Amino acid sequence: MxxxxxxxxxxxxxxxxxxxxxxxxxxxxxxxxxxxxxxxxxxxxSLKLGIAGYSFVHFNLEHSLAMMKRMDVRYLCIKDFHLPFDSSAEQIAAFHKKLADANVKGYAVGPIYTKTTQDIDKAFDYAKRVGVDLIVGIPEIKDLPYVSQKCKETNIRYAIHNHGPEDKIYPNATVIWNNIKSLDKNVGMCFDMGHNMRDGQDPLKDLLRYKDRIFDLHLKNVTSATAEGKTCELGRGVINIPAFVKGLQKIKYSGSCSLEFEKDMKDPLAGLAESVGYFRGVLSAI
Structure with missing residues (x-):
């Protein structure tokens, strides 16, 4: 038993x-x-995906935010066609409320073209009233010392945008660097990797070379490394996006990666969404 x-x-x-x-x-x-x-x-x-406001040049704010919501993208570089330079405090508050309701943050203003120091004053005043600490701008070279002075006074960063071979002032990142390297550390660049490639430069090498002064990034691909190259979806161009993303991780890039999509600008959603999906797929894979 x-x-x-x-x-x-x-x-x-x-x-x-x-x-x-x-x-x-x-x-x-x-x-x-x-x-x-x-x-x-x-x-x-790990990398903040955003939209450069110029991508929505043909759309009002409500339509633009609706597209961002569909793509689940939450950072926007603000253009003046969505928030005019002369906006009142009430209009700015209403603008931010619309962004907050769509779970979007406006992190910078621009690009803003300036020809005089008075224009620069207006740009800094605009950024202060909007409540952002970053201006994407295209100043005259003669005004760069004044930009540097304004950065010191306001603690607002200023990122100069390169526009490729057609741009006779700032065609690529190296030209920007050579003009700002001795200026205040808050003067940097909005690195347009596509236009840099179109000017015959290497986007990855320049990312690593100028990392300390890259405050913003226009994320795009292009069809060729020539002046004739056009913006295209991230996975369809000549820039090695996975290698570039690894470069961003290597330098511990903390700014926004804002898609600027200049193809099909009157109907950008499909191309933007494809690029968003590709970027997120790359992030998951590496």
């Missing part, structure tokens, strides 16, 4: 342990799945 009782107790103990394993296994599986999901989320958040 003792042997039978002992065998029965052993059987019940083993059954209990087996049942416990069955109960806890899904929990372990869920924890593993959650960890993997969290890792993917962390990767996606």
């Amino acid at each position: 003792k042997n039978k009782s002992a065998s029965r107790r052993q059987f019940l103990q083993q059954s209990f342990l087996a049942g416990t394993a069955l109960i806890t296994a899904p929990s372990l599986f869920n924890n593993t799945a959650h960890a993997a999901e969290q890792s993917t989320v962390n990767k996606q958040d």
Whole structure:
């Protein structure tokens, strides 16, 4: 009888342990799945994906925000056609409320072209009233010392945008660097990787070379490394986007990566959405 009782107790103990394993296994599986999901989320958040406002030049703010919501993109560089330079405090507050309701943050203003120091004063005043600490601008070279002075006075950063071979002042990142390297550290660049490539430069090498002064990024691809190259979806051009994204991670880039999509500008959603998906896929894969 003792042997039978002992065998029965052993059987019940083993059954209990087996049942416990069955109960806890899904929990372990869920924890593993959650960890993997969290890792993917962390990767996606490691670089801030945004939209350069110029991509929406043919759309009002409401339509633009609706497109951003569909793509789940949450950072916007503000253009004056959405928020005019002479906007009142009430208009600016209403603008920010619309952005907040769409879960979007306006992180900078521009690009803003300036010809005089008075224009620069207006740009800095505009940024201050809008409540951002970054201006994307295209100043005259003669006014760069004044830009540097304004950056010191206001602690607002100023990012000069390069526009490729057609731009006789700032065609590429190296030209910008040579003009700003001795200026206040808050004078930097909005690095347009596509226009840089169109000017025969290497976007990845320039990203690594000028990393300390790159405050903003216009994320795009182009069809060729020539003046004739056109903006295209991220995965369809000549720039190696996975290598570039690895470069961003290597330098621990903390600014926004704002898609500027100049193809099909009257119907940009499909191209923007494809680029968003490609960028997020690259982030997940590397």
